[in-house]
Amino acid sequence: MAIGVLADVARAFNEVPHTSIPSNEPYGVGEGHAAASGERKEAKRAFLAGEGAWPAITRYPLLDTPSLDASERQYWQQLNAITDYVEQTGDETTEAAVIYEKVAAKLAEVYRHKEVLRLLGHVAASEGARDEEFRETAAVRAEESRGRAASMSGEIFGEPETELFEMMLAADIQLALAYWGSEDAAKDQIAREYLGCLGFESREEAEQKLATMPQGEPYEELRDDTMQIIREDFCEIFPDFEEAMRPYTGLDHSVKPADAQPAFQAALRAMGVDWPVRILTGKKVAAEASEARSEITIGELRNDFTSDEMLTKPLHEGWHARLFQNAKMQEQPHLQSSLPRTLDFGEGLPVVLEQIFSGKKRVPGVKYYLQIGLLKGLHDIGMGKEQSFHAVNEIMWRRAALQEKGPIDRAKLQGASYSSVMRTARGNARDNRDISYFVGARKATQFLNETAALPKEVRQARLRWLMSTTFDPTNPEHVELVGGDPAAAYLEAA
Numbered sequence: 001m002a003i004g005v006l007a008d009v010a011r012a013f014n015e016v017p018h019t020s021i022p023s024n025e026p027y028g029v030g031e032g033h034a035a036a037s038g039e040r041k042e043a044k045r046a047f048l049a050g051e052g053a054w055p056a057i058t059r060y061p062l063l064d065t066p067s068l069d070a071s072e073r074q075y076w077q078q079l080n081a082i083t084d085y086v087e088q089t090g091d092e093t094t095e096a097a098v099i100y101e102k103v104a105a106k107l108a109e110v111y112r113h114k115e116v117l118r119l120l121g122h123v124a125a126s127e128g129a130r131d132e133e134f135r136e137t138a139a140v141r142a143e144e145s146r147g148r149a150a151s152m153s154g155e156i157f158g159e160p161e162t163e164l165f166e167m168m169l170a171a172d173i174q175l176a177l178a179y180w181g182s183e184d185a186a187k188d189q190i191a192r193e194y195l196g197c198l199g200f201e202s203r204e205e206a207e208q209k210l211a212t213m214p215q216g217e218p219y220e221e222l223r224d225d226t227m228q229i230i231r232e233d234f235c236e237i238f239p240d241f242e243e244a245m246r247p248y249t250g251l252d253h254s255v256k257p258a259d260a261q262p263a264f265q266a267a268l269r270a271m272g273v274d275w276p277v278r279i280l281t282g283k284k285v286a287a288e289a290s291e292a293r294s295e296i297t298i299g300e301l302r303n304d305f306t307s308d309e310m311l312t313k314p315l316h317e318g319w320h321a322r323l324f325q326n327a328k329m330q331e332q333p334h335l336q337s338s339l340p341r342t343l344d345f346g347e348g349l350p351v352v353l354e355q356i357f358s359g360k361k362r363v364p365g366v367k368y369y370l371q372i373g374l375l376k377g378l379h380d381i382g383m384g385k386e387q388s389f390h391a392v393n394e395i396m397w398r399r400a401a402l403q404e405k406g407p408i409d410r411a412k413l414q415g416a417s418y419s420s421v422m423r424t425a426r427g428n429a430r431d432n433r434d435i436s437y438f439v440g441a442r443k444a445t446q447f448l449n450e451t452a453a454l455p456k457e458v459r460q461a462r463l464r465w466l467m468s469t470t471f472d473p474t475n476p477e478h479v480e481l482v483g484g485d486p487a488a489a490y491l492e493a494a
């Protein structure tokens with residue numbers, strides 16, 4: 001039990017504005033920032049017309065609001081308070097270590113945001129300068145800042161593993177080689193371009209490289225019986241869920257975002273969450289559960305919800321909302337906000353629930369994992385140099401083209417790829433945040449396969465336990481803090 005100083009620090013931490021702001025949010029344009037929105041559109045148009053190595057985005061109205069300096073100072077005070085306390089008391093508890101890590105991880109996010117501010121300053125200085133030497137110096141500084149922002153993001157969210165990255169890339173190279181010289185003239189052309197973008201000068205070179213790459217499946221499959229059992233358990237834990245979602249299940253059409261509001265509201269109610277669901281007029285953003293504002297928001301202009309998504313997205317966001325709500329009811333302040341480094345499992349679990357309820361298995365986040373690896377230059381063996389947005393977009397839209405079932409629409413694929421690469425390059429520097437989809441779904445799949453094999457009572461107790469707050473049940477320190485795994489005794493005996 002964290003008492004005294006630790007509880008005070010945890011409470012103070014929960015009050016810092018950046019604590020409940022996800023790391024991606026400051027790179028959005030927010031509401032009512034017309035100039036920034038206009039700039040984003042123009043930057044995309046110019047970039048896709050072939051201008052620049054990175055999109056020309058200079059306006060980030062949310063990046064320093066609330067103030068980064070203020071949050072930095074508060075996080076530092078909290079770290080100092082914990083260090084002093086540990087020094088004086090010799091406290092070696094998991095609580096002290098995890099509370100320290102919570103603060104340190106958020107401070108690292110603030111540092112990454114500040115590095116992007118510096119990057120913006122250097123880019124502006126280099127573009128505005130008349131003096132050639134000054135311009136070049138500023139350009140070098142900009143690249144240094146971009147590299148620092150990228151590696152900070154790797155520290156926070158983890159780096160892609162070379163072996164996993166190469167397994168994924170090997171599958172793509174194989175597909176391209178299959179189209180090279182095929183009767184499908186369009187795909188033949190794209191395949192050659194794709195391999196060229198990866199730096200291969202001939203078919204033989206690609207084949208030689210492929211022979212040295214690890215191959216296989218980097219992912220344990222979600223078992224059929226897991227899907228059935230966990231679905232039944234979920235519906236017993238939330239007995240109103242299926243009935244509440246029936247009007248939105250198995251639709252034969254897609255639904256406009258503005259008309260999806262009732263489905264989200266129904267899912268929230270059935271999951272015992274009393275939050276509003278708000279449509280963001282004129283916004284393209286995905287549906288999101290906001291811990292800071294206790295609400296779900298849906299961008300009016302996001303893609304229409306497919307028939308499956310009318311069930312799975314409300315379920316996904318409802319899961320987050322329920323965890324946030326349960327966290328607020330925790331007695332101990334350090335359990336009232338997410339534990340550190342929980343983004344992967346925290347995202348992975350609802351993503352696997354989506355598969356369970358749609359009945360469609362998939363391996364999530366491969367595209368983001370690849371993009372992050374490509375931005376980092378993992379494909380460029382020996383060089384390992386950070387790559388530009390442009391270089392990665394050229395590879396990724398052609399990868400999408402090779403997977404396309406219908407006719408290839410270059411402009412459309414390039415536009416879609418731009419939005420996808422942007423997710424791993426927020427603030428015009430590599431952003432590893434979305435590595436969590438692949439990593440987390442992999443963890444969550446293993447966890448649920450394991451859970452499904454337990455007796456019903458233990459299983460359901462474990463699923464309820466998962467909802468206590470946002471934590472990672474595969475992390476032993478988290479398990480200890482959140483009261484212990486209800487399945488532990490059973491798993492040990494087995």
Ligand SMILES: [Zn+2]
Pocket residue numbers: 316320347350
């Ligand atoms: Zn999510």
